[in-house]
Amino acid sequence: MARGLNRRQQRITEAFDALCEAVAAALGAAEGRRDSTIRAHAEAIVEMWLRTDGLDAVQADAGMRPLLTNPALSGPLERVRADRREAFAGWLEDGPRRLADILQEAAxxxxxxxxxxxxxxxxxxxxxxxxxxxxxxxxxxxxxxxxxxxxxxxxxxxxxxxxxxxxxxxxxxxxxxxxxxxxxxxxxxxxxxxxxxxxxxxxxxxxxxxxxxxxxxxxxxxxxxxxxxxxxxxxxxxxxxxxxxxxxxxxxxxxxxxxxxxxxxxxxxxxxxxxxxxxxxxxxxxxxxxxxxxxxxxxxxxxxxxxxxxxxxxxxxxxxxxxxxxxxxxxxxxxxxxxxxxxxxxxxxxxxxxxxxxxxxxxxRIGTFADVLPRPAQWGKVRSVSSLHAPVGFADGLPVEIALADASPHALIGGPSGSGKTNLLLTMISALATRYDPDELEFYLLDFKEGVSFAQFAPGRRDRTWLPHARLVGVNINTDREFGLALLQFLADEMRRRAEAAKAYEVTKLEELRAADPEGRWPRIVAVIDEFQYLFAERDAVTRAATLLLEDVARRGRSQGIHLVLASQDVSGIEAFWGRPAIFEQFVLRIALPRARRVLAELNDASLDLPRWHAVINHESGIKHGNEIVRLPDASGQGASGDEAATSSVGAVQRVLHERYAEGRPQPRLFDGSSSPRFNDLAAGLPRDGVPRALVGQNIDVAGSAAAVGLPDAPGRNLGVLAAVGREAVRVLGAAAASLAGQYPAGGVDVVVAPLVAEAAEPAARLADRIAATGTPVEIVGLDGVRARVEELAKGVTDRLSGPAPGRPVVLVLYGADAADTVLEREGTEAMRKLMRFGPETGVHVLGWWRSVQRLRALLMMSASVDDLGAWVALDVQGSEVQALVPGMLVNWSPRPGRGLFFDRAQHAAPEVVIVPSLPEAE
Ligand SMILES: Nc1ncnc2c1ncn2[C@@H]1O[C@H](COP(=O)(O)OP(=O)(O)OP(=O)(O)O)[C@@H](O)[C@H]1O
CATH class of the missing domain: 3.40.50.300 (P-loop containing nucleotide triphosphate hydrolases)
Structure with a gap:
């Protein structure tokens, strides 16, 4: 039994052993296959990484880099490298050469x-x-x-x-x-x-x-x-x-x-x-x-x-x-x-x-004047559509520009006498004029002081060239503050004209107007007023009017391309005087020369330690962080020679610009406060509209128009010249009579010249000759004949008054009219009053110089009145005296040489200053 059991057991054991072997064999085979699958999988993953991220990225990644040296992965690595070599081979053929070419050009x-x-x-x-x-x-x-x-x-x-x-x-x-x-x-x-x-x-x-x-x-x-x-x-x-x-x-x-x-x-x-x-x-x-x-x-x-x-x-x-x-x-x-x-x-x-x-x-190296100018090929090439800019100095050898633009429309320049202010203005004008042509930029240049720094921009006796960009040059303005006012008025009118034109195109700014009306001529305007503080020197009507106009132009000029450049030796006090700090606020660009006070902001004292011929340029209303310190070149061209001399001074620049642009352009109007306007020029400018006019001088306006009294056959059309001394009175009276006679056809007017004071004899004789030379009869009457002649004329007036129409024109020119008082007596005086009162409507006009306002006033009473003297020019008499001739009106006038206060009831609301013309005979 036991033996039988053992054998079975042994067979079972053997059978299990066999099974185990079979299982072991099966397991061994499976493991081998798994290893190779894992290897294949790993290779596939790595190959995928290599192809997705690129060899270089893997190389660059410290975590991944070992993969590239792993012999187990050499297969995919080699495959990727081979593919890459192949891919790059084409590019490598000419890519590097192309890159080198590009670099040669771009670098x-x-x-x-x-x-x-x-x-x-x-x-x-x-x-x-x-x-x-x-x-x-x-x-x-x-x-x-x-x-x-x-x-x-x-x-x-x-x-x-x-x-x-x-x-x-x-x-x-x-x-x-x-x-x-x-x-x-x-x-x-x-x-x-x-x-x-x-x-x-x-x-x-x-x-x-x-x-x-x-x-x-x-x-x-x-x-x-x-x-x-x-x-x-x-x-x-x-x-x-x-x-x-x-x-x-x-x-x-x-x-x-x-x-x-x-x-x-x-x-x-x-x-x-x-x-x-x-x-x-x-x-x-x-x-x-x-x-x-x-x-x-x-x-x-x-x-x-x-x-x-x-x-x-x-x-x-x-x-x-x-x-x-x-x-x-x-x-x-x-x-x-x-x-x-x-x-x-x-x-x-x-x-x-x-x-x-x-x-x-x-x-x-000193930045020279020539260095602020553009290169020759670039002259006149810049457009002024939305701004103006040009260098005026140098910082660290590089040009530094000023800009007149929306953000900084107007400039305020300050520097005490001798600090180089005029030189800076001349540099600025030249730098701008060489960049912009005269259809892009116009200058109106006014110098209040006695210098004639801007005079060179108008044609002169020695140098006939002029700056084609300049429309107006005013020099020696000194006391003619009205001229500064006239410029501001002109700018305000121009501003309005531009605004209206813009409105017609349904736009608001010059820049837009230029786009909407490309054929139109809309230059930017730069108005430079040197020593502008004189304009505000007194508390009077001129200052009041100038302040209002300045405020208007400063505020609205920006959008109409109108720029103000105001320069002054001393602006301190002006701000307080105006009581309108808002005006200053518009002057965003500030330029302070050495030791200039109050041009920059209050706590900005950079100008105090500036060296000579330097300036602080500040586009930020003068606050500290806007300071740029520049060195200014010398615009006088001293020391330049050879080629450089061609553009080394303002004069040289002007000659080039004149040659380039002057043809077909009007000359700038020159207003020189120190010289008298020419009678012939003024007379030629009188309108020819059938109304006879008597020239009395030149208006203080931008156009330099003639100041004249219209003498139609109407009541009150007589002219009185009021002056104690005859020197200027004879010039005004002579200009009035000569211009008036000249407007009638030869022989179409009777002129009676009455020199009643000795000093008038000669000018009266010359006047008579001049008029007679044109074919008009002139009668000279002295003190002895004046009464009879006046009575005769008065009688004629009576006759004419009952007649159907005014008669033949008659002009009675009285030199020193008050001298007649002694000879006229009562009848003669009455006749004189009649002439004054009823003469004009019958064609008989009196042009008279009275040496005393009182005497004239005494004449214009009883049967005459102050209204019978429709126009007068007061010369060396105080405003308070003249007051008697215009009851109810405040006459503010302090006499000054070569200037008269002119009032014509028919055209003025208030008297205006005129410049006395030169003697007609002197020309
Ligand atoms: N940048 C400069 N380089 C060299 N010289 C200069 C410079 N600026 C001005 N000058 C010279 O200094 C002098 C005074 O200059 P400028 O007339 O411009 O001064 P100003 O301030 O306008 O004086 P003023 O108001 O008294 O006329 C002139 O002789 C001028 O040539």
């Missing part, structure tokens, strides 16, 4: 060449370019591809910001990359065209020590680690200033502006921010983002090194790995960039010194 000179070609040589390219669009950083290669490399470059300046990041080991290479790039930029352009700012979070001394020599001249500013907000403020200010001052014509960027004007005067600012891979504080981050967004259009370029942030503006990135190679956004992940070897530190320092030295000598 000229120091932007692209190897350092030995430019290091320590100073660049000469100015802001007008050519501006490289790419800057070399190294060579690229494609891993495992054929050993072909190609140049790699990044865009900078106007194009794109640059963000460089590095690992711990790669930081030194990253800094060397930034240093090399900056040195390329600094070596390409003329020193001063690019300015650097460096801020390093970690060190006081900042990164990029090789560039330190540049700090000596301000080309490089190193910012304290704690002062990032200040740097960002500075950059933001700059962006704002570019927008409000330069990009006012609708140009989107400085680059676009430079393309249209052919010049770029604003330097590029490159701000290098060196971080420690930690994010910036929130507010700094936000402000930096704003700078990044607005910067490129305004020439502000950011280079960020290990400052992590997203930038909402064009930006290229370079990531430097620990091995010192890099990947750039320009070339993508498949290209490994071998960065240029760091420049030898000693060479960098030497180059920086060379640049700083060159900059120093450039800066100390």
């Amino acid at each position: 000229p000179g120091a932007a692209g060449l190897a350092p030995e070609h430019w290091l320590a040589r100073v660049g000469a390219v100015d802001g007008s370019g050519p501006v490289p669009s790419l800057w070399s950083i190294g060579t690229g290669r494609i891993e495992d591809a054929a050993p072909v490399d190609f140049p790699v470059a990044v865009p900078l300046l106007d194009e794109s910001h640059l963000q460089v990041s590095s690992g711990h080991e790669g930081r030194a290479r990253a800094e060397a990359l930034v240093e090399g790039l900056l040195l390329r930029v600094m070596s390409y352009f003329r020193p001063g065209i690019v300015q650097l700012h460096v801020w390093d979070v970690g060190q006081f001394t900042g990164a990029l020590p090789g560039l330190y020599p540049l700090t000596r001249t301000g080309l490089l500013t190193v910012h304290d680690p704690a002062m990032l907000p200040q740097l960002l403020d500075e950059l933001s200010d700059r962006i704002r200033r570019v927008h409000t001052r330069l990009l006012v014509d609708g140009h989107p960027s400085l680059r676009a502006l430079a393309e249209s004007t052919g010049a770029r005067n604003e330097p590029w600012i490159v701000a290098v921010l060196v971080g420690n891979r930690a994010p910036l504080k929130d507010d700094e981050h936000r402000q930096l983002q704003r700078v990044a967004r607005g910067g490129l259009a305004c020439g502000v370029q950011l280079v960020l090194l290990d400052v992590p942030m997203t930038i909402n503006a064009p930006v290229e990135s370079v990531r430097v790995d620990d091995a010192g190679t890099a990947v750039s956004s320009m070339t993508g992940p498949h290209v490994t960039v071998d960065l240029e070897p760091p420049l030898p530190p000693a060479e960098v320092t030497r180059a920086s010194h060379a640049i700083a030295d060159a900059y120093e000598s450039w800066r100390s």
